[in-house]
Amino acid sequence: MPKPIAATNDFVVKFANVNGSGSASANGLFAKAILRMGVPVGARNIFPSNIQGLPTWYEVRVSEAGWLGRRGGVDLMVAMNPQTWDADVKGIEPGGYILYDSSKPLPASKFRDDITLIGAPLTELIAAEFINPRERQLFKNICYIGVIAHLLGIEPDLVKQLLTDEFKGKDKLIQPNFKAFELGRAYTENNIAPIGLKLRRADKVGDRIFVEGNEAAGLGAVYGGATFCAWYPITPSTSLAEGFEKHCRALRKDGEGKSRYAIVQAEDEIASIGMVMGAGWAGSRAFTCTSGPGISLMNEFVGFSYYAEVPAVIFDVQRGGPSTGMPTRTQQSDLLLAAYASHGDTKHPMLFPANPTECFEFGAQAFDLADFFQTTVFVMLDLDIGMQEWLTAPFKWDEKRRLNRGKVLSYEHLEQGVPFGRYRDVDGDAVPYRTYPGTHPSKGAYFTRGSSHDKDARYSERGEDYTEGMERLLRKWQTMKSHVPAPIRKNANKRTPDGVIYFGSTEPAMDEALAAFEARGVHLDALRVRAFPFQDEVFEFIRSHEQVFVVEQNRDAQLKSLLVNEGGVHPARLVSVLHYDGTPITARFIVRDIADKLKAGQAAAAPEKVK
Amino acid sequence: MTYLAKPPLHHPSLEKNALGFTRRDYEGRISTLCAGCGHDSISAAIIQACFEIDLAPHRLAKFSGIGCSSKTPDYFVSPAHGFNAVHGRMPSVLTGANIAAKDLIYLGVSGDGDSASIGLGQFAHAMRRGVNMTYIVENNGVYGLTKGQFSATSDKGSKAKKGAENKDSAIDLVMLALQLGASYVGRSFSGDKAQLVPLIKGALSHKGTAFIDVISPCVAFNNHVGSTKSFDYVRAHNEAVNRMDVITPRAPIRADYEPGELKEVRQHDGSILRFRKLEDDYDPSRRNAALAYLGRKAMAGEIVTGLLYVDPDAHDLHDALNTVETPLNKLTDADLVPPVSALEKINAGLR
């Protein structure tokens, strides 16, 4: 048997549960208790598209160093689901540990001899104290938290404080939870030998918050002045609408309890985006949130928005495609779908938040951009950012910031005789002026249509009117580049011909991979793109490196396609690193893949050098 | 075809309404539809109705989908903003605009293809939600703009111009609207302005979802013998259940009815709908009775017209959403952006 793993503040615990068994809140408690000890965690639910009875996992990566991407591998498996037992046992690192319910004996063949077995008779312990079957099930979860809390060294008072907070208002539940926790803890103290995994108080969490990106984006929409959300339920975007609603209820009621917002659950995604168009056209900031299948349905309206210049914000919380695909797994595979959504020549700005803090920021900024540019702005989240709680910088807002409604002519403007032509480029930035309906009794009215129109919004089938409009839209696209979030560059410690481009939820894994490369003496300059259209800096970065890896979580290298298509980059300059099995990308994967490709590249280049 | 605006000639003898507007102020661009198309008569009725209820033209917001019928909002009330959406999706766009700016009067114009075929889902859900609007379907039983294919309101057995027979059952939008909760439902005929104008006036004054199905013959593709949406067929089978007059809150009450079968309904905005019954056993305040009556008459091949149902005390979507008085599009930064202190509290709760 290999030596049992010994690690402090740096290991992975994975909980295997059955969904619907109430394990989620117990597991969440575990992650939060560690955070309260000042130790960073990256926590992920891995769940099925199902309500009850199928396997689910919760993976907690403890990392004092602050690496919050998925690591891969498991050091301590809390195996509470007989259905997945075999695979769960197999996934443990050599020298790792398994905690299981020893109430019923398991044959030795069910284990591995290179891991440490930790048996605790959870069912028995609970059955002796609780009668109601649902209670027994729920408290068994808290009981195993008691076991691992003792094993790893989580302070019991921290857990008790969290339980007290959680059941505030349902005080009757607090004591039984304490009891279940204590049962597990006391049993462990008296019967189980200490293990090599340990937690120790640290000071590495700082002022960071623990929150999911969907809620952050919903809150961003509140600060961004959104007054209307029309949506149709779809995983993994649903909690974005719910987050918006929750924060609106708290922050957007007037003195009489009336709402300064509206939320409509539409009959489908076509109606959702149609309502958003109507509201945006009438001067309210409106959004919808959806995932790939919804974007597919919304295409016609997105093209309308592009051509008739109607503001809209779409949050696309990406999941595994194509078709229904893997609804509860993560991917970055809607880039091409969103970028060029709808028939004819169209393109649409996209923002790529990399963590919940940016979900909040971009969630607000998207509305300024949509209003200013009068077009659909996509905010591209994915399941990993959207539905997982991330440890992230706290939300910030500048008290002095004003909502930028863009170029809107008011009653006063029209009354003073400011001329109005809906699609005229008055300021040379290709962004026209608009009016809200009902502004003025005799001036400023216009007719919005998706059919070809002239500068004054009149129906026109003249080729010149059409091309003039389409070319202005291209110029507007150029203007956008300086308004969308700029890329963030991190240079290697030494000059290097190699670069890497990545975006969105890949960031934590990429940060860790970059540190690992530096430690090995491999140097990579890195650029995180944060928006489409790409700024010139992005292409400058590519030009200034011999080879640029493009890391993305899809099969078809969609970001690379956009770079090639929009910047005329030679495809051979861009080397894809693609991860798309539905799990979040890991630093291990990136390091291995890039290292292999660097080696292969050197091998290929070697004969030339000899010549 | 011409796209010139009409010269704004103001004849001194043109009658003015209470706001000082003449009929010309409610006109639009010159129609590009076929001469004799029923849809143009409906545009004329809309102009008349807006004029008569003293609606400030810019307070109207016009919506439509795609089709000949959906082109018409360009042909009436030019001082109003208009939105020509994508095919079959006008209801959602109108709903969103209404949520944003509840201080305007909403008018949606659609076709039978636009609303009963591709747009049936949006039609149905708009009826359910109680959006405060007037929704007019200009129903010719065909797709005019794509040259005469049957639409979903085409009657079973009706013949296409080239002789093909429609084998599918027809969708009756009036029955659907009644079932799904519209609170003002009427049917009329583009050739009967006297009936249509008051119906539109009542609908524009109504709070809640008002739906009017207007049979509007397509002279190019569906006005032949064998069609059940031709001028001749509709005239021969039209069974009006009532005649209505709408008295706006401001207008002097004119007594141009014979005394007798008069009934009055006061709407939310103070307007009064005054009916003269033509059909003794018809009562437009009873939804289920209306459904049963319409079902019976449809079996007999009759086209029932008039105000078929009204609930003058209906609630609308904004009541359900409990929105503030100020239209959402007029809320300021101070109304919308929470203070930084609120964000700090949220941060604290996430630690």
Ligand SMILES: Cc1ncc(C[n+]2csc(CCOP(=O)(O)OP(=O)(O)O)c2C)c(N)n1
């Ligand atoms: C998505 C889509 N499919 C098809 C069309 C083509 N199309 C234009 S108008 C129309 C039918 C319109 O029929 P109706 O609503 O009855 O209007 P009418 O012309 O009869 O007044 C169709 C099918 C379209 N514009 N968009």
Ligand code: SF4
């Ligand atoms: S084709 Fe029919 S519906 Fe279209 S304009 Fe001509 S008559 Fe009217």
Ligand SMILES: [Mg+2]
């Ligand atoms: Mg039609």
